[in-house]
Amino acid sequence: MSARRKEGSAIFSGFRALGLYSNHLAHVVRFHKKHREFYLVAAVGKSFHTYNVKKLGIVAVSNALVEDITCLAADRMLVYAAHGKTVEAFAKNKEVVHTYPGHSADVHLLLPFGDHLISVDRDNAVIVWDVESEEEYLRISFDKVSFEVSAIMHPSTYLNKILLGSSQGGLQLWNIKSNKLLFTFSGWGSAVTVLQQTPAVDVVGVGLASGHVVIHNIKFDETLMKFQQDWGPVTALAFRTDGHPIMAAGSPVGHIGLWDLEEKKLVGQMRDAHSTAIAGLTFLLSEPLLITNGADNAIRVWIFDTAGGEGRLLRSRLGHGAPPTKILHHGQNGQQVLSAGQDGTLQSFSTIHEKFNKSLGHGSINKKKSKKKGLKYDAMKLPAITTFASECARQSDWDGIVACHRGFLIATTWNYQKGSMGAYKLEPKRFDRNRALNVYATAVDVSSCGNFVVVGLSSGHIDMYNIQSGIHRGYYGEEKAHDGPVRGVALDGLNQLTLSAGGDRLLKIWKFKSFKLLHTVGLEASPASILYHRDSGMLSIALDDFTLNIVDIETKRIVRKFLGHRSQINDMTFSPDGRWLISASMDCTVRTWDLPSGCLVDCFLLDAAAVSLTMSPTGNFLASSHVDDLGIYLWSNNTLCDLVSLRPLPADYEPAVVTLPGTCPVRDDDDDEELEEDMDTAEMSVYVSPEQLDQHLVTLSLLPDSRWKNLLNLDVIKNRNKPKEPPKVPKAAPFFIPTIPGLVPQFAPAEEPSEERSKVVNLGVLAQKSQFYLRLEDALISNNYSEPLRVLKELGPSAIDTELRSLAPDMGGDVAVMQSFLKLISSMLDSKRDFDLAQAYLALFLKLHLRLISQEPRLMQEATQVSARLEESWIGMQTLFNQSLCLLQYIKSALL
Numbered sequence: 001m002s003a004r005r006k007e008g009s010a011i012f013s014g015f016r017a018l019g020l021y022s023n024h025l026a027h028v029v030r031f032h033k034k035h036r037e038f039y040l041v042a043a044v045g046k047s048f049h050t051y052n053v054k055k056l057g058i059v060a061v062s063n064a065l066v067e068d069i070t071c072l073a074a075d076r077m078l079v080y081a082a083h084g085k086t087v088e089a090f091a092k093n094k095e096v097v098h099t100y101p102g103h104s105a106d107v108h109l110l111l112p113f114g115d116h117l118i119s120v121d122r123d124n125a126v127i128v129w130d131v132e133s134e135e136e137y138l139r140i141s142f143d144k145v146s147f148e149v150s151a152i153m154h155p156s157t158y159l160n161k162i163l164l165g166s167s168q169g170g171l172q173l174w175n176i177k178s179n180k181l182l183f184t185f186s187g188w189g190s191a192v193t194v195l196q197q198t199p200a201v202d203v204v205g206v207g208l209a210s211g212h213v214v215i216h217n218i219k220f221d222e223t224l225m226k227f228q229q230d231w232g233p234v235t236a237l238a239f240r241t242d243g244h245p246i247m248a249a250g251s252p253v254g255h256i257g258l259w260d261l262e263e264k265k266l267v268g269q270m271r272d273a274h275s276t277a278i279a280g281l282t283f284l285l286s287e288p289l290l291i292t293n294g295a296d297n298a299i300r301v302w303i304f305d306t307a308g309g310e311g312r313l314l315r316s317r318l319g320h321g322a323p324p325t326k327i328l329h330h331g332q333n334g335q336q337v338l339s340a341g342q343d344g345t346l347q348s349f350s351t352i353h354e355k356f357n358k359s360l361g362h363g364s365i366n367k368k369k370s371k372k373k374g375l376k377y378d379a380m381k382l383p384a385i386t387t388f389a390s391e392c393a394r395q396s397d398w399d400g401i402v403a404c405h406r407g408f409l410i411a412t413t414w415n416y417q418k419g420s421m422g423a424y425k426l427e428p429k430r431f432d433r434n435r436a437l438n439v440y441a442t443a444v445d446v447s448s449c450g451n452f453v454v455v456g457l458s459s460g461h462i463d464m465y466n467i468q469s470g471i472h473r474g475y476y477g478e479e480k481a482h483d484g485p486v487r488g489v490a491l492d493g494l495n496q497l498t499l500s501a502g503g504d505r506l507l508k509i510w511k512f513k514s515f516k517l518l519h520t521v522g523l524e525a526s527p528a529s530i531l532y533h534r535d536s537g538m539l540s541i542a543l544d545d546f547t548l549n550i551v552d553i554e555t556k557r558i559v560r561k562f563l564g565h566r567s568q569i570n571d572m573t574f575s576p577d578g579r580w581l582i583s584a585s586m587d588c589t590v591r592t593w594d595l596p597s598g599c600l601v602d603c604f605l606l607d608a609a610a611v612s613l614t615m616s617p618t619g620n621f622l623a624s625s626h627v628d629d630l631g632i633y634l635w636s637n638n639t640l641c642d643l644v645s646l647r648p649l650p651a652d653y654e655p656a657v658v659t660l661p662g663t664c665p666v667r668d669d670d671d672d673e674e675l676e677e678d679m680d681t682a683e684m685s686v687y688v689s690p691e692q693l694d695q696h697l698v699t700l701s702l703l704p705d706s707r708w709k710n711l712l713n714l715d716v717i718k719n720r721n722k723p724k725e726p727p728k729v730p731k732a733a734p735f736f737i738p739t740i741p742g743l744v745p746q747f748a749p750a751e752e753p754s755e756e757r758s759k760v761v762n763l764g765v766l767a768q769k770s771q772f773y774l775r776l777e778d779a780l781i782s783n784n785y786s787e788p789l790r791v792l793k794e795l796g797p798s799a800i801d802t803e804l805r806s807l808a809p810d811m812g813g814d815v816a817v818m819q820s821f822l823k824l825i826s827s828m829l830d831s832k833r834d835f836d837l838a839q840a841y842l843a844l845f846l847k848l849h850l851r852l853i854s855q856e857p858r859l860m861q862e863a864t865q866v867s868a869r870l871e872e873s874w875i876g877m878q879t880l881f882n883q884s885l886c887l888l889q890y891i892k893s894a895l896l
Contacts, residue, residue: 009604012635014661019319024295025279060093075112082107153195165192196237207234238281250278268310276286296321324625334616340385394450422471456486488530501527536578542569584610599648708840822862
């Protein structure tokens with residue numbers, strides 16, 4: 001198996017999940033003494049999130065476990081999470097520091113108890129663990145028939161004692177230090193679901209499956225008061241500790257009952273606090289704040305600051321209560337992802353921070369009546385959104401989002417800035433409000449100017465509306481646009497063309513304003529959906545035979561066909577530059593197709609099929625939503641920050657399974673060793689470009705332009721940079737170690753004192769030859785010019801100018817050395833390497849010594865040979881240029 005197959009995707013890597021906040025497990029509240037702040041811990045699948053209660057901002061995400069978390073608890077130092085038969089302890093809300101494997105069944109109850117941890121599994125075994133040593137301190141087993149543990153708590157001030165509740169209704173008080181049963185409470189004839197300590201010592205609140213809440217004194221075994229709720233079993237209990245004797249009780253239908261413990265009566269109802277069962281209730285210590293969470297993927301904080309006694313919503317974090325059906329990036333900055341869920345809501349999730357999230361609410365036929373009746377009992381609420389289109393060009397002036405609903409004729413408008421449903425409901429008049437026809441909206445697109453919207457119907461009609469006024473502007477086709485249902489509509493960027501695909505296997509191109517049919521393209525199978533990339537003019541069509549067709553709208557021809565998906569194609573998205581098409585299918589694969597080459601360049605497999613895809617307009621993230629998953633997952637584009645070599649994948653390529661961001665793959669040691677070997681192989685197979693691709697191709701040097709480009713204009717540059725006044729000599733010049741001139745500074749070697757040395761002038765210095773000069777002399781004999789070229793490459797422009805000037809006889813040089821320099825240029829032209837340097841060096845040489853070359857026969861002969869080689873090189877290059885230009889012109893003009 002190749003390293004590429006092991007790694008999964010070469011382009012995309014998991015980044016993080018959006019829109020996940022809570023599941024069916026109760027939250028845990030912790031108090032940080034140093035920060036003087038409350039923190040909330042909520043489980044989300046295989047990991048848990050930590051929020052500060054003050055702003056409900058996420059502060060930590062734990063490392064993922066190998067299975068979903070089944071139970072959550074916390075003390076002052078650690079967070080405990082159970083998954084399967086194992087319990088893990090997390091430090092700093094992130095890292096696993098302790099593991100407690102020992103249960104023979106799944107763990108469903110946890111209770112931190114000082115230096116110990118108590119866990120209960122489905123086989124009715126209670127184990128007390130020593131937290132630090134991870135050893136089993138005590139094990140208590142119960143008979144399921146007589147006492148099945150269903151709730152556990154530690155009564156306040158009761159040293160070493162725990163209270164257990166059972167499904168049979170009884171309670172038992174145990175001393176876990178001496179392993180003794182201290183007392184058995186007979187119960188109330190119903191299963192115990194919740195045990196909660198009240199603010200009073202010796203008194204506990206007991207929630208029962210019958211809906212009763214019992215306030216019981218365990219010291220005297222005396223029931224103090226009893227309440228009954230009509231909403232089913234008690235799922236959670238909480239008591240206010242800020243001076244008000246209020247108890248809150250949660251129910252499976254999402255209502256919360258508020259009871260006054262002094263007057264022993266119901267004082268308030270918080271109906272529809274959640275759309276699912278209340279999972280957890282917590283009153284903050286000495287504060288009028290109630291924290292709730294539920295399986296509807298919501299965390300809410302309620303404040304009790306009104307005289308009526310009921311709480312009002314202070315802040316919340318909520319995602320979709322049912323899996324998203326369609327996601328789409330909104331705006332050009334790529335920071336907002338619009339998401340429509342099966343719960344009927346339209347929401348916006350920020351890729352930057354949760355505080356920028358917003359919910360646009362649930363669609364309704366009549367918003368005023370809906371507010372009066374309440375959403376849960378609203379007969380006018382609209383079904384879930386199936387598809388929508390958005391445009392932000394005029395969103396500050398009017399609505400910019402248009403949505404189609406499942407089985408519903410009317411298309412609704414939404415306003416992103418107001419965060420609510422819009423002003424208009426777009427409905428054609430031809431059906432005369434006859435809902436019995438079973439006609440519904442199937443496709444929608446908004447023009448780039450934000451003024452018009454085109455809606456396709458299942459009857460084959462396509463209508464155009466003005467978004468600002470909601471007025472019907474016309475329809476396409478004489479009677480209807482297609483003989484079958486409309487599967488997709490799209491508008492071009494200049495409001496010139498309207499594209500539509502229908503169940504009649506036809507793609508039609510219409511004139512936008514005049515509604516005139518311009519062209520029809522027949523398709524091999526019925527289309528499932530279409531996607532248009534306005535910048536490139538490419539239209540992608542997903543067909544029911546699991547193939548993808550790419551149509552060039554300019555030439556009105558199918559230019560690419562992609563085969564490979566083995567099931568229904570759910571969604572597709574273009575990269576911002578239009579080069580890639582990314583498609584998701586029910587075969588659980590996500591494939592990336594390269595349009596210019598027509599090849600599959602990337603493919604990876606997921607555990608759950610992707611329902612919808614959207615690529616960020618900036619190209620940095622791919623977002624996906626999946627079957628039976630509430631989250632939106634971001635995948636980072638590796639090509640933006642790393643060099644990724646994309647190669648066509650074979651037809652029989654088997655993709656590797658990639659886990660969703662935030663999940664952890666299970667690997668054993670053998671897999672690790674194989675992966676390391678494959679990574680080594682991958683490193684060895686990385687392509688390294690040679691110094692010269694081919695002998696007949698010209699290769700340029702890698703030197704910066706500043707080293708050779710301005711050699712001809714060096715005298716102009718020196719003139720311009722000439723100082724206007726002479727430099728002033730400092731009074732006390734510091735001592736400097738002499739250096740050798742060059743680009744790389746080198747210290748000059750110390751000269752040994754010599755008695756024979758002249759005190760007037762050093763004649764040896766005047767007669768000294770440079771390194772370049774000496775290398776040229778040697779090359780004249782050896783005919784190897786690599787060494788003088790290496791020396792010349794290391795010099796700067798001024799030094800090169802000086803070296804070439806010193807080759808002339810009147811500057812201490814020689815004609816033979818000048819001939820050697822011309823041979824150096826010839827060797828560079830013959831090798832076709834450093835072509836730019838050869839041109840620059842030869843131009844400067846001719847500028848300095850042209851008169852001398854014309855007077856010396858040897859130099860004239862050598863210069864003629866150089867000229868012939870130079871002309872030959874340029875003719876070869878011109879031929880290659882012409883061939884490339886002809887091929888490019890043919891590709892641009894030919895109809896593929």
